[in-house]
Amino acid sequence: MEATNGESAPTAPANGEREDPGGFKLKFCTVCASNQNRSMEAHLRLSQAHYPVISFGTGSLVRLPGPSITQPNVYQFNKVSYDAMYKELHEKDPRLYTANGLLNMLGRNRQVKWGPERWQDWQIGIPRTDHASDRGSEGTEGGVVDVVITCEERCWDAVIDDLLNRGSPLNRPVHVINVDIKDNHEEASIGGRGILDLADSLNNAAKEEREAVGPTAFDMASAASRASFDERVPDIIGEWQERWPNLPATWTLAWF
Amino acid sequence: MATAQLSVQDQIRQLEGARKLVLGNANYYTQVIQATLPIIGPSAQVEFRRWGAEFLAEAFATPAIAPGQKETLSLVVLETLKLLVEDPNQDVLVLRGVIQAAASIYPLALRWIINNSYDTHTWERMTAIKTRILRIWDTAPLNVRICCIKFAQRVVLAQTQSINPEPRRGDLLDISLVMIPSNHPILDAPKLEAEASGLLDRMLGVLQDNSSDALIVDATLNTLSILVRNRPTTSNRIVNTVLNFNPLKLASSPLTPRTKVLIKSMEKTTRMLLMHLSRRNPQNPLVGRMQQQIERLMRSRAEIFDEGSRKRALVEQPNGVETKRQRTGVVPPHPQLEITPLKPGPHTLADVFTFTSNDGLKHFDVSNNVPAHIAARISVTTFARVDPQLLDRAIQGVRDRLTTLYEAQQQPVNPETAPLDVEEDEDDYEPDFYTAEDTEQILNKLDSSPADDRHELEKPALGGLALPTFHLPPPPTLNPEQAAKVGQGSVTRVFGTMRTLEDPAIKKAKAGINRLAASSYDRDSWITVITRLATRANAGLDNLEEDEDSKEAISTIRLSDTIREQLFNYVLEDFRKRIEVAVSWLSEEWYNDKVQEQSSPTLSDIPAHYEKWTLRLLDGFIPYLHSQDKVLTRFLSELPELNPAIFSRVQTLCRDPSLVNLALTTLYYLVMMRPPIRDLALDVIQDIWTDYEDARPIAAKYLQRWRPNFIEAAQQTLSGNEGAVGASATTVVT
Numbered sequence: 003m004e005a006t007n008g009e010s011a012p013t014a015p016a017n018g019e020r021e022d023p024g025g026f027k028l029k030f031c032t033v034c035a036s037n038q039n040r041s042m043e044a045h046l047r048l049s050q051a052h053y054p055v056i057s058f059g060t061g062s063l064v065r066l067p068g069p070s071i072t073q074p075n076v077y078q079f080n081k082v083s084y085d086a087m088y089k090e091l092h093e094k095d096p097r098l099y100t101a102n103g104l105l106n107m108l109g110r111n112r113q114v115k116w117g118p119e120r121w122q123d124w125q126i127g128i129p130r131t132d133h134a135s136d137r138g139s140e141g142t143e144g145g146v147v148d149v150v151i152t153c154e155e156r157c158w159d160a161v162i163d164d165l166l167n168r169g170s171p172l173n174r175p176v177h178v179i180n181v182d183i184k185d186n187h188e189e190a191s192i193g194g195r196g197i198l199d200l201a202d203s204l205n206n207a208a209k210e211e212r213e214a215v216g217p218t219a220f221d222m223a224s225a226a227s228r229a230s231f232d233e234r235v236p237d238i239i240g241e242w243q244e245r246w247p248n249l250p251a252t253w254t255l256a257w258f
Numbered sequence: 259m260a261t262a263q264l265s266v267q268d269q270i271r272q273l274e275g276a277r278k279l280v281l282g283n284a285n286y287y288t289q290v291i292q293a294t295l296p297i298i299g300p301s302a303q304v305e306f307r308r309w310g311a312e313f314l315a316e317a318f319a320t321p322a323i324a325p326g327q328k329e330t331l332s333l334v335v336l337e338t339l340k341l342l343v344e345d346p347n348q349d350v351l352v353l354r355g356v357i358q359a360a361a362s363i364y365p366l367a368l369r370w371i372i373n374n375s376y377d378t379h380t381w382e383r384m385t386a387i388k389t390r391i392l393r394i395w396d397t398a399p400l401n402v403r404i405c406c407i408k409f410a411q412r413v414v415l416a417q418t419q420s421i422n423p424e425p426r427r428g429d430l431l432d433i434s435l436v437m438i439p440s441n442h443p444i445l446d447a448p449k450l451e452a453e454a455s456g457l458l459d460r461m462l463g464v465l466q467d468n469s470s471d472a473l474i475v476d477a478t479l480n481t482l483s484i485l486v487r488n489r490p491t492t493s494n495r496i497v498n499t500v501l502n503f504n505p506l507k508l509a510s511s512p513l514t515p516r517t518k519v520l521i522k523s524m525e526k527t528t529r530m531l532l533m534h535l536s537r538r539n540p541q542n543p544l545v546g547r548m549q550q551q552i553e554r555l556m557r558s559r560a561e562i563f564d565e566g567s568r569k570r571a572l573v574e575q576p577n578g579v580e581t582k583r584q585r586t587g588v589v590p591p592h593p594q595l596e597i598t599p600l601k602p603g604p605h606t607l608a609d610v611f612t613f614t615s616n617d618g619l620k621h622f623d624v625s626n627n628v629p630a631h632i633a634a635r636i637s638v639t640t641f642a643r644v645d646p647q648l649l650d651r652a653i654q655g656v657r658d659r660l661t662t663l664y665e666a667q668q669q670p671v672n673p674e675t676a677p678l679d680v681e682e683d684e685d686d687y688e689p690d691f692y693t694a695e696d697t698e699q700i701l702n703k704l705d706s707s708p709a710d711d712r713h714e715l716e717k718p719a720l721g722g723l724a725l726p727t728f729h730l731p732p733p734p735t736l737n738p739e740q741a742a743k744v745g746q747g748s749v750t751r752v753f754g755t756m757r758t759l760e761d762p763a764i765k766k767a768k769a770g771i772n773r774l775a776a777s778s779y780d781r782d783s784w785i786t787v788i789t790r791l792a793t794r795a796n797a798g799l800d801n802l803e804e805d806e807d808s809k810e811a812i813s814t815i816r817l818s819d820t821i822r823e824q825l826f827n828y829v830l831e832d833f834r835k836r837i838e839v840a841v842s843w844l845s846e847e848w849y850n851d852k853v854q855e856q857s858s859p860t861l862s863d864i865p866a867h868y869e870k871w872t873l874r875l876l877d878g879f880i881p882y883l884h885s886q887d888k889v890l891t892r893f894l895s896e897l898p899e900l901n902p903a904i905f906s907r908v909q910t911l912c913r914d915p916s917l918v919n920l921a922l923t924t925l926y927y928l929v930m931m932r933p934p935i936r937d938l939a940l941d942v943i944q945d946i947w948t949d950y951e952d953a954r955p956i957a958a959k960y961l962q963r964w965r966p967n968f969i970e971a972a973q974q975t976l977s978g979n980e981g982a983v984g985a986s987a988t989t990v991v992t
Contacts (some may be wrong), residue, residue: 131282145320157529162480166480166483169484171321173314173358173362173409212351229400232401253522254527256476
């Protein structure tokens with residue numbers, strides 16, 4: 003059976019802002035290699051849906067396609083803004099970089115936040131009060147998130163390896179989910195919708211958990227009927243995977 | 259009711275305002291925590307307790323607060339945390355926050371009690387919190403249990419020996435058993451360690467039971483890395499448990515979307531941990547087993563999720579005990595290694611060693627694309643990790659191929675030998691002999707001929723069978739130029755080595771006259787070798803000159819001159835340090851010149867290398883001398899022979915007034931210390947006195963003692979001359 007992504011997505015999110023539903027919100031972090039295409043598409047989508055969201059890249063450098071495969075445009079993470087890249091590429095060859103979509107992408111990104119950030123340089127738990135102008139910054143001031151969504155297996159691996167490396171000093175659980183998205187503009191757009199759908203599903207579960215006030219605790223019968231958010235994550239991903247069969251997912255519970 | 263609800267929201271908003279304040283400036287934490295503690299206490303509404311628990315968890319986690327400040331803060335909040343966690347009807351999310359905060363505080367509290375053993379109350383509170391958390395660990399909802407696991411991990415971390423004997427003050431992960439003094443009044447290190455060991459067992463229990471609860475399994479696996487890396491006593495137990503854990507057990511049940519997520523998750527998390535550990539600590543003796551397990555997991559996962567087969571998937575037994583089905587070869591015990599026999603036709607050596615069928619890989623030229631040092635590093639790590647059985651198989655594969663090749667080389671012989679057999683008498687046919695001869699020939703050809711010629715050379719090898727004997731073709735003769743070139747190359751390499759060799763740290767006692775010329779591979783030995791090569795190499799050839807091709811002799815002479823040239827440059831590169839080299843070289847030259855003279859007294863045209871090179875050296879470094887240099891004095895005093903030509907170079911020094919003293923001191927030193935050339939040296943001083951007016955005062959002082967007559971005579975003539983000069987000068991002026 004040929005399945006298409008998002009065939010039966012319950013709510014096809016509109017392209018653009020939606021009304022802020024308020025209430026509890028999970029904090030998200032999107033990650034790809036260069037913090038340019040896939041993670042930024044998802045960053046924008048999630049922020050448009052009023053989720054607290056930050057984003058990172060796991061590569062050593064920001065690499066953008068150049069005139070040929072051997073001449074990429076390479077930038078340092080945390081040092082060069084999207085705006086500066088936009089201007090530089092516009093100056094170099096406006097036709098080429100308009101045609102391959104780079105200027106469009108950078109133009110979008112500079113509306114979202116200042117510049118690409120590197121995952122490995124992220125000081126987890128240091129307040130991000132200086133990122134107030136970033137889209138989706140509201141709610142991420144504490145410098146931690148509940149869910150990390152990577153856009154490539156390689157990035158998921160890098161994130162997990164980095165978290166193992168840090169030795170989990172913060173004692174805070176974090177769900178790390180990979181959603182495999184090919185690195186091109188079309189797939190990034192589809193992936194962005196998929197990630198938003200996933201975020202909505204996860205957030206609904208988390209909201210329900212918080213609405214259930216009380217000890218639940220040691221009464222196993224009630225605990226089963228009202229499983230916690232953390233327990234429900236694999237179910238949610240499983241259901242989501244049925245809706246988005248072309249975006250293979252991997253999940254683990256890791257620690258900050 | 260509505261107003262009450264509103265007030266709760268308003269208050270939460272106020273609390274959020276306070277939180278924003280501390281996020282902006284961590285210095286306010288003390289005030290804000292103290293102000294909010296009454297609001298978030300055990301009797302507060304659940305919204306406040308939730309907010310408070312999360313706030314405390316955040317406060318004690320953030321690296322924005324210095325560990326010292328956190329330690330002080332922890333004393334303030336422990337009682338509240340204890341009351342919150344001990345409430346049997348506590349809200350689940352409150353419990354989560356409290357346990358997270360407690361996990362962050364535990365090492366701080368331990369360090370506090372280590373340094374403040376009087377404060378038993380604090381430690382009692384911490385212990386009560388610990389006891390409570392460990393009690394609810396097994397029965398709490400899963401989202402609380404994972405926090406209990408993390409708490410237990412921090413206890414284990416704090417109560418085992420760290421790999422760092424000197425704990426880094428700023429790193430809370432480094433707080434460990436090593437910080438507890440053996441005579442601590444409250445803490446008993448062995449007891450704490452035993453507790454940690456028990457807790458670790460409890461943590462690992464979930465893996466030993468092969469639980470399928472991915473949330474708990476992942477939460478546990480993801481806490482283990484730091485224990486393995488920084489707590490050596492836990493390392494083996496943890497790694498062995500992880501290696502025996504089978505994350506794919508669920509695969510035997512029907513694959514629902516949920517189980518697929520769970521299997522993938524546990525497999526990948528296990529694999530990531532093993533990869534992380536084997537990469538971070540490649541010396542770990544268990545790395546080999548980790549690598550095997552990583553590969554096994556990847557294969558099994560691929561099989562389970564292979565789109566083609568929807569059948570019940572095989573489950574790997576991680577302990578290596580294979581089930582019946584596995585023995586059918588569906589899962590080979592070792593990674594597939596396809597050793598295809600070589601196709602007929604010529605092969606390069608690389609072909610023989612290549613197993614891959616991937617064309618891209620085959621044509622990848624490592625020597626051009628990978629720098630040697632990186633290639634070496636990759637090779638070493640690969641060899642260290644490769645499965646020995648796999649390696650054995652590969653080696654056997656190459657052996658087999660070589661054997662096949664060896665046999666194949668013999669085959670072409672047969673059609674040639676067959677006619678022989680028919681034509682000649684049977685008695686003459688000695689197949690063993692021919693075969694042996696032929697193989698040898700081929701091997702010889704392969705060894706001695708360049709690759710391009712091989713094709714051509716194969717024919718004579720076969721035709722040669724008709725001949726009864728085989729002559730090894732002589733090696734191509736080097737023409738004189740090639741020989742000289744190769745010689746120069748070797749010499750250059752020796753110089754390269756000498757440059758890199760360090761000065762011996764301790765000066766060895768000189769062995770004196772009995773020393774061997776070059777008994778070790780230090781710089782002195784190389785210098786001896788190289789100087790003798792320069793001086794004596796052609797000495798023998800001079801005698802043979804009549805027999806040899808004259809061209810060849812010339813080139814050899816050229817070679818020794820090249821060496822001399824290189825020695826000359828070598829010394830001048832740093833003449834102050836290398837003057838010793840110069841002296842020993844020139845001594846060799848002098849010796850050689852003498853020997854030459856003796857051996858062929860009739861020949862007058864023996865080139866006097868000694869003088870030539872001594873003068874060149876002097877000319878080389880004299881321009882760089884300064885007035886404090888001892889090097890000239892030393893050089894001249896150690897040279898085996900001095901002559902007027904050499905002295906004339908010294909004399910030129912006096913052109914520079916600042917070097918007059920140096921030149922004269924050097925000469926005077928020779929006068930004093932080398933009686934045989936005393937007169938010669940005095941003559942030079944005399945000349946200097948005559949030629950250089952600036953030098954007169956000092957020269958006169960030296961001459962006073964040795965040639966008083968000269969001074970007197972000179973003084974007189976001088977005064978006469980001066981008068982004349984003065985007279986003429988006046989005449990000119992007037």
